[in-house]
Every structure is written in C-alpha cells, then in structure tokens.
Amino acid sequence: MRTTGAAVSILAMLLGLAGVVIADVPMPQQRGNQRFELEWKTPPTTYLNYKVASQAKVDPLEPLPAGAIDTDPELSYAHFMGHEFDDTGALHDIHTPFVMEDLLIQLGMQIPDKKKCAAGFNWDRKWNLERLYDMPGIEFVSVYNVVGSDRCGDADCVQITGFHDFLAPDKEPAEGSARWLSFHAETTAWFNADEGRLQAVDILLHAARWRAKATKIAAAQIDYHWSVRYEFADDFDSTAGRYLNDKVITAISKGAERLSQLQYGDGGWPYGTRARGGTALALLTLLTCEVPANDPGVIRGFEAMKGMEFEETYSVALSLMAYEAKYISDVERRAYLSEGDDKFPDFKREVSEEDRKQMQALVDWLVENQNQTKNPFWNYNPTPDTSRFDFSNTQYALLGLAAALRCEIKIPTGVVGKLVGEVVNYQQADGPKVKRVIGYKPPKDNSRKDDGRSTYAGKPAQARGWAYSTKAKWDRYAETTDAYGSMTTAGLTCLLVGLDIVDQMDAAQLKEEFGSQQGYEKWKKAATEGLEDGLCWLEYWFSITRNPNKGRHWYLYYMYGLERVMMLGQVRRLGVHDWYAEGASVLVTIQNSDGSWGTMPDTCFALLFLKKGTIPSRRPITGAK
Numbered sequence: 001m002r003t004t005g006a007a008v009s010i011l012a013m014l015l016g017l018a019g020v021v022i023a024d025v026p027m028p029q030q031r032g033n034q035r036f037e038l039e040w041k042t043p044p045t046t047y048l049n050y051k052v053a054s055q056a057k058v059d060p061l062e063p064l065p066a067g068a069i070d071t072d073p074e075l076s077y078a079h080f081m082g083h084e085f086d087d088t089g090a091l092h093d094i095h096t097p098f099v100m101e102d103l104l105i106q107l108g109m110q111i112p113d114k115k116k117c118a119a120g121f122n123w124d125r126k127w128n129l130e131r132l133y134d135m136p137g138i139e140f141v142s143v144y145n146v147v148g149s150d151r152c153g154d155a156d157c158v159q160i161t162g163f164h165d166f167l168a169p170d171k172e173p174a175e176g177s178a179r180w181l182s183f184h185a186e187t188t189a190w191f192n193a194d195e196g197r198l199q200a201v202d203i204l205l206h207a208a209r210w211r212a213k214a215t216k217i218a219a220a221q222i223d224y225h226w227s228v229r230y231e232f233a234d235d236f237d238s239t240a241g242r243y244l245n246d247k248v249i250t251a252i253s254k255g256a257e258r259l260s261q262l263q264y265g266d267g268g269w270p271y272g273t274r275a276r277g278g279t280a281l282a283l284l285t286l287l288t289c290e291v292p293a294n295d296p297g298v299i300r301g302f303e304a305m306k307g308m309e310f311e312e313t314y315s316v317a318l319s320l321m322a323y324e325a326k327y328i329s330d331v332e333r334r335a336y337l338s339e340g341d342d343k344f345p346d347f348k349r350e351v352s353e354e355d356r357k358q359m360q361a362l363v364d365w366l367v368e369n370q371n372q373t374k375n376p377f378w379n380y381n382p383t384p385d386t387s388r389f390d391f392s393n394t395q396y397a398l399l400g401l402a403a404a405l406r407c408e409i410k411i412p413t414g415v416v417g418k419l420v421g422e423v424v425n426y427q428q429a430d431g432p433k434v435k436r437v438i439g440y441k442p443p444k445d446n447s448r449k450d451d452g453r454s455t456y457a458g459k460p461a462q463a464r465g466w467a468y469s470t471k472a473k474w475d476r477y478a479e480t481t482d483a484y485g486s487m488t489t490a491g492l493t494c495l496l497v498g499l500d501i502v503d504q505m506d507a508a509q510l511k512e513e514f515g516s517q518q519g520y521e522k523w524k525k526a527a528t529e530g531l532e533d534g535l536c537w538l539e540y541w542f543s544i545t546r547n548p549n550k551g552r553h554w555y556l557y558y559m560y561g562l563e564r565v566m567m568l569g570q571v572r573r574l575g576v577h578d579w580y581a582e583g584a585s586v587l588v589t590i591q592n593s594d595g596s597w598g599t600m601p602d603t604c605f606a607l608l609f610l611k612k613g614t615i616p617s618r619r620p621i622t623g624a625k
Helices: 004-014 100-108 242-260 276-290 296-306 313-325 328-337 353-368 391-406 416-425 485-503 507-514 516-541 556-568 579-590 600-610
Strands: 035-037 046-057 078-081 116-118 122-129 138-152 155-165 179-192 197-211 218-239 437-443 453-457
Touching: 046 579, 078 100, 078 453, 078 579, 100 155, 100 179, 100 218, 138 179, 155 197, 218 579, 242 276, 242 579, 242 600, 276 296, 276 313, 276 600, 296 313, 313 353, 313 391, 313 485, 353 579, 391 416, 391 485, 416 485, 416 516, 485 516, 485 600, 507 516, 516 556, 556 579, 556 600, 579 600
Parallel strands: none
Antiparallel strands: 035 116, 046 078, 046 218, 122 138, 138 155, 155 179, 179 197, 197 218, 437 453
C-alpha cells in the first residue's frame, strides 16, 4: 500500500492536528506485515556519539528572496548520555537550549510509545521547542511511519520515515522580531532493535528564519537547504572502570604531547593577543599532566613568561597557578587523588626566591586591581572605579590568590570576606526545591530499567545558580533561569575558595575581616547555604554533554569548572552521577586524532578535567543539609 501526503494530512486531522500543514510528499512503500519490538536500551550511564557522515547544500524548493543568506551546513557530532532522553528517544527539556545538531538528530531518534508494532504503523508527535541556541523557538508536527526491516551498514534495522512541518504561531510575531518563516524536514531513520538505539538517519531540511537586527548585525533571512546524514560512531559505558582508566591515560598522553607541539619558538603559547594567559594555561596543564618542571619546554615557557606584561586578571591568576604547579610533588598529587577517608594532608612548597619574587608581584597586581568602590569583584583589565565585573575573572583571581597562599605568600585581609558575601547576593534568590541525593547505590546490571537506590537529604534545598555578571533570575511559572553551568561553577568556586582562605585565618585576622565573631558566623552561614544550593543547581541541571542552560557555548570551559568544584569540595558523586566517569567517557571519545580537543585552551580544559588537576580545599562538602 502506498500512502500519499494527502493521506497523511487526513491522518493528522483524525489525530486532532487540524490546521497543520503537512507537505504533499509520498510515504515509502510498506513491506509486508512485519512486526517489530522497538525499545531504546541505552543505560543512563552510557554515552552515545553520532558522527556527521555527510552534509551538503541542496537546491531550495523556490528561488530565495533578495538578500537571503543561504547557509552551508557546518555540523559536528551529536552526543548525549542515556539519562538525557526518554524511552521514545525524546531529549529531556532540562537539557535545552538545543543546538542545530540536537534539533536535527532529535527528529530521527523517535520510536512509538507502543512497544510492539507492525510495518505500516503511523503515529504523530507535536513539538514545541521554546529554547534553541542562537535560533528562535519553533513549533512543528511530525508524522512517522514504520516502513519495515532494512539493512544499515552491517546492522539489521527497522526503517522509520518522518515528515516534519512548521506550525505557524497563533499570534503574528512583532514586525522585525526573530522568528521561523518555514520549516520542512524529511527523515529516514534506521533503528537497531537488537542494540536498542538509532543506527543512522538521513535528513533533508528546507527551512528559513528571520534574524532580527542587533548591534553590528543586520536583519536578514537565514535559509537552510541541507542534506545531512548522521551515523552511530561510538558508545562508551562509563561504569567500565579499568577500561575507562586505560583510555584516560592514553588520552592524557596524546593531549599533553599535542600541547607541547603547539609551543612557539619564543617559548610561549599565545592565545590571540593573550601571550601570558595562553602560556600560563599551557604550563599549568603540562605540569598537572606530570610533565616535569625541568622539561626543556616547561623551562622555556617560564623564561618566556618573565618578559611578558601583566595583561589582565586571567593571565595574572593563571600565572600564579602555574608557578604553584611547579612545586606540587607526585606524592601530594597521589594523596589528594586517592579516594580514601584520610584527612587531606598539608604539603610545604619549597618555592625558589626567584619564583617567590615573581609570585609576589602577581599577587600585588591582583590585590591592587580588585574593584574597590562599586563592588569587590574583578574585571578583565585594571580600570579605576569601574563597576564592570564578571564571575569568570573573579573566580580565577581567587584561585590565583589561593595558590599563592599555599606557597606561603600572604594576602591581605579585606579581599575575601566582602567578596564572598556579594557572590551570595548575586545568586538566584529562588529556584526549584529539590531533595539532594546524598547516598547512591548503582544498579547491579547497569540497566535502563533500574535506577539504583538513592538516599536523600532530610531537608529540600533550592537549585540556585549564577549568571555571568548580573543577579541570576528564576521564572517559577516557566521554570526557566538565566543561570548556566559554567557561571554556576564559577560562583561555587568563589564560595569554596573564599571559605577555604577564611578557614586558615587566625582570630586576629578574622576580627579584622569581619569585625566580630557574630559577623563571621553570619557570613559563614550565608556562604554555606549558598554553596549547598549552588551544588543543588548543578545536580538538578546536570550534564556532561553540554554547558547546562547554554548548549555547547563554552562547553569544555564548563567541564573544567565542573571538575574544579567537584575536586575543591571532594565530591565523589553529584547526585546519582559519577561526574568524573561520565565526563571522561565523553572526552576520550571526542578527542581529535591529533590529540587535541580543538583550540589550545579547550585542549587544556579537557586535560585538566581528565587529570583532576584542582587541589581540594580543606573542608569537604557533606551534602547532608
């Protein structure tokens, strides 16, 4: 039986989708009365990676209007953990905003709610994707058809076709606003029933959106006329401890080798105009990856850095962290990477006089260039009386000062107390109430059906995060926030490092910093509550395949931030998630063949995550609120 596009439109109306425009295109020929059992079987802790096997522009259905921009497809891999989608293959809303890779492969991931179905089975799905990254939200309807068995590569699969068409909004958008003008896609997917996952999907896309005018960006129509094929590339069981460990060791070795190769002839690793910042980040990473301090490349790097100007907060703070890394012994690294219950031991840094002099100058610069009158944070560059700041620069300044303190270089009082108090003030005032998981026993068979056994905190916490440089907001009705992963890790880093620095103050210093014991106790209570709720935000929005609430923007920067917070707080699991095993499974899979993860900084961030490069604070988080 051959089903026409008109018949599909009738089907849509019968299913309650009257008013939906379905393209008048033929459905594929059905193949007998075959019956199939379709079920996603990917365990929550397994990582899936799909490569772009091909992508190309195709001719538009109609001539483009004058001024329209006909885009080239520049898609990369699509990936997700098993816990990030439901049993029908729909990605959970909590992992928005989706990027184009997510949007397209999402169309091909779908299987019916009905577990057993025959060839010719049809079903529909209505989509309301309110949050896409760099694109307007969109509504469309999909009509799917189970065609029959088919080979895809070496796998026996079930072929499923889909037709996906735009739903115009009930209310006409404001003139000039960003909006979709059209959207039509056709998909042919091959579902591997034995493995319980998508094997491949072909996508034909014809879509157009209106880009609103913005600063330095003209309004324009953006067109997408693409043919794309995704194919299953790899999966990784994050619970495979020994196998994962072997992969991590190899990835670190290849990554560090690649990073060494990127060193310039003058000894530096410039990143754009940031000569000191790039060099300091590379040195910190190589030393963390156990490249010895007497390695010729490392020696040349520090020599080159001596002649570089103090460019900005990032570069100065990273320089302090790199200097400290020269003096962290293998014994110390083994101690804080061990998973025992022993108290974190103290280690003395035998810093040379020459390095101590350099570090003191860096500390003086940070203290002098902390914002003074408008707020207690840090900006990129020294600007008298500026109110401009962000939590990214601020966290690095504190990390640099903490590194100096461990090297017995004193920092003055008055730097941390007020700052941490203001960090708490910029945290979301409200958020979803969640009982944090404080104990977890994984399932025995790593099954999608078994969630394991969780122990919850007695009192609910509120998932409250941070934005870049404004007070984060929470819309309780839409259940959305402008806080996001990498800035929430930045806010938490400020709290963890600030609390750790204050814990090392004597009575006289505490009095100078807070005025009284009562003032100190009030400060500590607010900081600790902010810390607990910030960790609750990370647990609630948890992802290691995207920067939560920011898509792929600053993704590997977020991954290093996640590692930093987990190591500072000595957190083995974040809720039910083994954050390190899941994250490492992703990173060893997406590493490029040359050993990099893209840019030089991204390569450093990935290596610092894999190596667990952050030194823990002396106050582990119990999570027992």
